[in-house]
Amino acid sequence: MSMNERKIIDLDQGWEFMYKGITKLKRILEGQPEPQFNSEDYMMLYTTIYNMCTQKPPNDYSQQLYDKYREAFEEYINLAVLPSLREKHDEFMLRELVERWMNHKVMVRWLSRFFHYLDRYFIARRSLPALKDVGLTCFRDLVYQELNVKVKDAVIFLIDQEREGEQIDRALLKNILDIFVEIGMGQMERYENDFETPMLLDTSDYYSRKASIWIEEDSCPDYMLKAEECLKREKDRVAHYLHSSSETKLLDKVQYELLTVYTTQLLEKEHSGCHALLRDDKVDDLSRMYRLFSKIPHGLEPVSNMFKQHVTAEGTALVNQAEDAASNKKVCFPQAEKRDVVGLPEQVFVKKVLDLHDKYLAYVNDCFLNHTLFHKALKEAFEVFCNKGVSGSSSAELLATFCDNILKKGGSDKLSDEAIEETLEKVVKLLAYVSDKDLFAEFYRKKLARRLLFDKSANDDHERSILTKLKQQCGGQFTSKMEGMVTDLTLAREHQTNFEEYLTINPATNPGIDLTVTVLTTGFWPSYKSFDLNLPAEMVKCVEVFKEFYQTKTKHRKLTWIYSLGTCNINGKFDQKTIELIVTTYQASLLLLFNSSDRLSYSEIKEQLNLTDDDIIRLLHSLSCAKYKILNKVPNTKTISQKDVFEFNSKFTDKMRRIKIPLPPVDEKKKVIEDVDKDRRYAIDASIVRIMKSRKVLGHQQLVMECVDQLGRMFKPDFKAIKKRIEDLITRDYLERDKDNPNLYKYLA
Structure with a gap:
């Protein structure tokens, strides 16, 4: 039949039919005996609504049906x-609520299907809330409004019971909290305002109570274990029933109450706080401390400060220990050679500092997960005591001596090649903390020179390897001279081979003495005094021959002879037996004088050798007053005076066939320090000029700061020194002061 002939359904009659359907649905939801809907029932209900909404006005009942849907x-x-719901309480009320909410959602689903036609046209055209939302809103306004406070209290009560270790029904809580989320219909504010905020307040109270008890009763490690466990459980709670958006807020509250509030009290606990854990190497507890405190704002700062204090104290204790050891040695063994006294405590000290660095670097990497704050703390701590020095020796010198001991023959017999490499690597790391790197370089160069020239170096590869490490750490400028020295020696060996060939080819020139000459490049090596020592004739011949040979190689180079570094092997013909004496060139020249004279006075010796009094006294002392008395002295006293007379001691004998006669070492420290000071003056000058050249005009403060910044890699320039250099550059017309502002400098090109 056509539209017009369709039978009009009036409101009451139509609704009566719909109401029967709705009642059937409610009976099913209440669990009463009722057959399920079949598709026919469903189609009848759907069609009834469809028809009532598509009748011509005034019989279009869309609005009335929309209202009746809500009323149902x-x-x-x-x-x-x-x-x-009203007759139940606590957990039973929660169970009922979950049940009712599930049913309500089923009811909304079915009814919105029956009334579906409304959604499609009527609601869409008038922009009214959709059927599904109307259903949810009813529940929200009637059930949720009335019960949410009661529900929230019941849930929080259960959470606290669970915190106290009781078993609770987590699935129930999850379902309840889903209601808070779903009732917001896409917004989180119901969950946040009606549940989360009060729950967080309760959490704060709960943990505040716990913390105030634990902080009194527990050691720091026990407290941290509890805190970590609580945080783990709260995280777990979120995973099981709270909404995921609560996690950060919840953990923040727990961290605040357990850690932030008690940071100082916890870290400074007398027998178990941070210092005690460091002292007793409690690595696991320190790792836990890092994990916990890295989560709270600025939490790691106090930990890294205590780490820095601890390392500084340990390092400073090592310095004091070394000081005591050094001074005790000096007290106990006045007769020991100076070398032994310095050798031991200071070298043990460096070894201990290396071990200390290993230990705490491992802490930084493992316990503190390489965090920059702890790297910084370690660096600042080591800078404190690595720049203290021990019994008058700066750390720069101690490190250089330490390297020397490892690299020279006999210095490290016990160490494998790997161990030597590893130790050198560590020394270079330590050098990073020393502010006077240039001083280290100078001491190192002096000692390297001795190793190379006196054939004391144990292994070329190690010598080159540490230079590579130093180059990486301090830059090429730092090592260029030292690299030159090592290369020089290789070239010198070639020269020597060529010289020996030259003598074979020209036998007439052979001086009859075995001669080894090491030719060096002036710029690379430390500066040595070259004296006009009067060489004995035999040696003069050697020098001449080598000069002739050298001229065949190069025309443009001048040889300067450094006799103070030479050694000679000479035969002493004594009454009992002939003994080979290993002596310096100076000692040899003095002894050879006795080939032509039986007795010589101090002044005769001085005149013949043409050396200073200091040198003559040292030489004569080594040959007549020390261990081996090759010369007899009149009068026979322990000191040399200018009135003394000397003669060859033919009665001398020794159980060895060869003996080395030591010359007491000259303390080169003063010279090294003077040289470095001079170099520093040049470096500061160059830096100031460089800066002023690019800036043209600059204030005093900035100039000083930039200068310190530029030079900091090699040494810490002293402000007074910089000021002095600026004054000097002004008098030399490199800079001038501004007429109106004396604190402003201008560059004069």
């Missing part, structure tokens, strides 16, 4: 849902 929910809630 309100009626059911008021008559069935609320009464059943």
Whole structure:
């Protein structure tokens, strides 16, 4: 039949049919005996609505049906849902609520299907809330509004019971909290305002109570274990029933109450706080401390400060220990050679500092996960005591001596090649903390020179390897001279081979003495005094021959002879036996004088050798007053005076066939320090000029700061020194002061 002939359904009659369907649905939800809907029932209900909405006005009942849809929910809630909820309490009320909410959602789903036609046209055209939302809103306004406070209290009560170790029904809580989320219909504010905020407040109270007890009763490690466990459990709680958006807020509250509030008290606990853990190497506890405190704002700062204090104290204790050891040695063994006294405590000290660095670097890497704050703390701590020095020796010198001991023959017989490499690597790391790197370089160069020239170096590879490490750490400028020295020696060996060939080819020139000459490049090596020592004739011949040979190689180079570094092997013909004496060139020249004279006075010796009094006294002392008395002295006293007379001691003998006669070492420290000071003056000058050249005009403060910044890699320039250099550059017309502002400098090109 056509549209016009369709039978009009009036409102009451149509609604009566719909109401029967709705009642059937409610009976099913209440669990009463009722057959399920089949598709026919469903189609009848759907079509009834469709027809009632498509009749011509005034019989289009869309608005009335929309209202009745809502009333159906309100009626059911008021008559069935609320009464059943009001009579139950606590967990039973929660279970009922979950049940009712599930049913309500089923009811919304079915009814919105029956009334579906409304959604499609009527609601869409008038921009009214959709059927599904109307259903949810009814529950929200009638059930949720009335019960949410009670529900929230019940849930929080259960959470606290669980915190106290009781078993609770987590699934129930999850379902309840889903209601808070779903009732917001896409917004989180119901969950946040009605549940989360009060729950967080309760959490703070709960942990505040716990913390105030634990902080009194527990050691720091026990407290941290509890805190970590609590945080783990709260995280777990979120995973099981809280909404994931609560995690950060919840953990923040727990961290605040357990850690932030008690940071100082916890870290400074007398027998178990941070210092005690460091002292007793409690690596696991320190790792836990890092994990916990890295989570709270600025939490790691106090930990890294205590780490820095601890390392500084340990290092400073090593310095004091070394000082005591050094001074005790000096007290106990006045007769020991100076070398032994310095050798031991200071070298042990460097070894201990290396071990200390290993130990705490491992802490930084493992316990503190390489965090920059702890790297910085370690660096600042080591800078404190690595620049202290021990018994008058700066750390720069101690490190250079330490390297020397490892690299020279006999210095490290016990160490494998790998161990030597590893130790050198560590020394270079330590050098990073020393502010006077240039001083180290100079001491190192002096000692390297001795190793190379006196054939004391144990292994070329190690010598080159440490230079590579130093180059990486301090730059090429730092090592260029030292690299030159090592290369020089290789070239010198070639020269020597060529010289020996030259003598074979020209036998007439052979001086009859074995001669080894090491030719060096002036710029690379430390500066040595070259004296006009009067060489004995035999040696003069050697020098001449080598000069002739050298001229065949190069025309443009001048040889300067450094006799103070030479050694000679000479035969002493004594009454009992002939003994080979290993002596310096100076000692040899003095002894050879006795080939032509039996007795010589101090002044005769001085005149013949043409050396200073200092040198003559040292030489004569080594040959007549020390261990080996090759010369007899009149009078026979322990000191040399200018009135003394000397003669060859033919009675001398020794159980060895060869003996080395030591010359007491000259203390080169003063010279090294003077040289470095001079170099520093040049470096500061160059830096100031460089800066001023690019800036043209600069204030005093900035100039000083930039200068310190530029030079900091090699040494810490002293402000007074910089000021002095600026004054000097002004008098030399490199800079001038501004006429109106004396604190401003201008560059004069």
